[in-house]
Amino acid sequence: MLGIHAQTLRYYEKARIIQPSRSSGRVRLYSNRDIGRLRQIRTLMDDLGVNIAGVEVILRLSERITEMERIIKEKDLEIKRLREAGL
Template identity: 55%
Template sequence: MHHYDEPVYLISIVAKILDIHPQTLRQYERENLINPSRSDGRIRLYSQRDIDKIKLILRLTRELGVNLAGVDIILNLKETIDSMEKEIADLRHEVQTAKSAHSVAPEKSLVTKKSLYEMIVFKE
């Protein structure tokens, strides 16, 4: 069994699995929608992650009627959301760890201390 990100599938195999023409895969690469790995001989190699991304592209274009420019925007937004969700999960974990330790380092504090005194100067 191969790792999810391991590039092992040739373009012909991916085209056959997804029932699409290899030129479609080349077009997706030209549009920067996918970025398959390359062997030393410059042969395109796809991972299971690449195949799943292509399936999403096909669903967006075939079933939802999105053009390739729209697919690019959707994929970029999805990547941003995934990144933010990971960051939120990391922050939640950090907060939970701090709660269980009953203390938070000052540099990681969510609330900063303000001075109790504020000075207002009036000019005459």
């Protein structure tokens, strides 16, 4: 898949970098999210020279940033509602 060796894909799965689902026959099924993440990994490693440990850190920080952005949007909406209510 995407020119990535099967053993490497299994390592990514074990490290919880990707989490493919499984068919009833236990075949790994990669989601669009998994494929996007694999492309991101390839870019980080091949184009930017980041090692796998760095990739793991970058991906986890990216997830945290996304979650924090979601929380900020929620809080902004809450503040807006409170202001509109005159509180």
